[in-house]
Amino acid sequence: MLQSKLFTKTRKEAPKDEVALNAQLLIRAGYIHKEMAGVYSFLPLGLRVMNKISNIIRHEMNAIGGQEIFLTVLQDKNLWEKTDRWDDGKVDNWFKTKLKNGTEIGLGSTHEEELTALMRDYIRSWRDLPVYTYQIQTKFRNEARAKSGIMRGREFLMKDLYSFSKDEKSHAEFYEKAKQAYVNIFNRMGIGEKTYITHASGGIFSKYSHEFQTTTSAGEDIIHICEKCHIAVNAEIKGEEIACPICTNKDLKQDKAVEVGNIFNLGTRFSEALDLTYQDENGEKKVVVMGCYGIGLGRVMGTIVEVFADEAGIVWPEEVAPYRVHLVSIGNDKEIVKKYVDQLYSKLLEHNIEVLYDDRDVRPGEKFADSDLIGIPWRIVVSEKLMSEKMIEMKNRKTGEVKKMDEKEMLKCLKI
RNA sequence: CGGAGUGUGGUGUAACGGUUAACAUUCCUGUUUUGGGAACAGGCGACUCAGGGUUCGAAUCCCUGCACUCCGACCA
Secondary structure (H helix, E strand, O other): OEHHHOOOOOOOOOOOOOOOHHHHHHHHOOOEEEEEOOEEEEOHHHHHHHHHHHHHHHHHHHHOOOEEOOOOOEEEHHHHHHOOOOOOOOOOOOEEEEOOOOOEEEEOOOOHHHHHHHHOOOOOEHHHOOEEEEEEEEEEOOOOOOEOHHHEOOEEEEEEEEEEEOOHHHHHHHHHHHHHHHHHHHHHOOOOOOEEEEEEOOOOOOOOEEEEEEEOOOOOEEEEEEOOOOEEEEOOOOOOOOOOOOOOOOOOEEEEEEEEEEEEEEEOHHHHHOOOEEEOOOOOEEEOEEEEEEEEHHHHHHHHHHHHOEOOEOOOOHHHOOOOEEEEEOOOOOHHHHHHHHHHHHHHHHOOOOEEEEOOOOOHHHHHHHHHHHOOOEEEEEOHHHHHOOOEEEEEOOOOOEEEEOHHHHHHHOOO
């Protein structure tokens, strides 16, 4: 991508109504645009990051047998009445609206009801189980108070997988697999070290659940961490003294964290209410056992920004960065420089390296400042001086390390 | 949903109740410049969130609404 063609621009100052670091940086660098409180549009750079995140999740969900689907946002009130979750007294963050004929409908904030009902058409026999379906789509939640930039919005992208198993045992096996898949996902996104499987109360309908909590000062939750087991307990759990569930260590470290994902055992809460049953090997009628597994993509993106950003701007881990290389030319108005960098740009593209090429005719200082702010992992600088030495300069955004090298070495450095 | 605060060019700020609403930045034109957000010159851009009121006179005081932010509660 030629930066001169990118319609977004960086800015020196963040709008004053934006306090959260993640939103300040993402707006300044041109990743997102705020529409209203808790509602953000994604611009080219931001969408690229979202797509990277989506693809990591897709890959890991497919690997454990997930099948991707796409459900509807518009929700049938009747289904939700059957599970007793339509009433505002029960679930208060509904967005509700009406059809022309007066029929009340809701905008989906989660999809257990719709999907469970849908599965009645396909699950009849024990042979039809298990089924694992997931989707990545927009959720609507009428939060009383949106805050923390893109980490807690009223409209946000979420990956939600639902598992349908024939019994508790089969469900428990998948639950463990899903847990491992989540570990893989957060590792690949670069926040694995700071992300803890966290024991939490199951909420209103689950016997047990696990959250994935990433430590950051921007977090809303308090967790108690056992470093040895890399596991945590959510402070919301009350009652007996908090101890590590694995080693029973009671000397836990307290920290603030963001819930980037969660997995729930739903049991038969929804399948019973909506009559999702099957016939087992003996012809007996059984209720399907369910689980649900969520990840908020925007929240993950915001968390990554919060965790790695420095004074100069965003620092993306390689796998979620909008581009791998930020190619910065200095003296682009000089024919020899431009010709060489254009050629280098094409070469990188030929090697399937995603490149943002700063071909603008602005001063070096501005280019460097923008590059730091945007946060692409590798910055490659070419200038007339470097060209005379047959060198390019490579800088690692994360470590700040700068190295002069020739083209060959550069390609090796990018693992080609 | 309780409490508090704030709304002024695209962005960030200023202006005692008193001229034509100021400054910086962005943006446009030109010249010079080119390794860490350049310099100079010229220029565009706000009926001060909306509506009402007080006053000879309102960005400024009062009321209503809307929006945004923060603290708390909530968060399947």
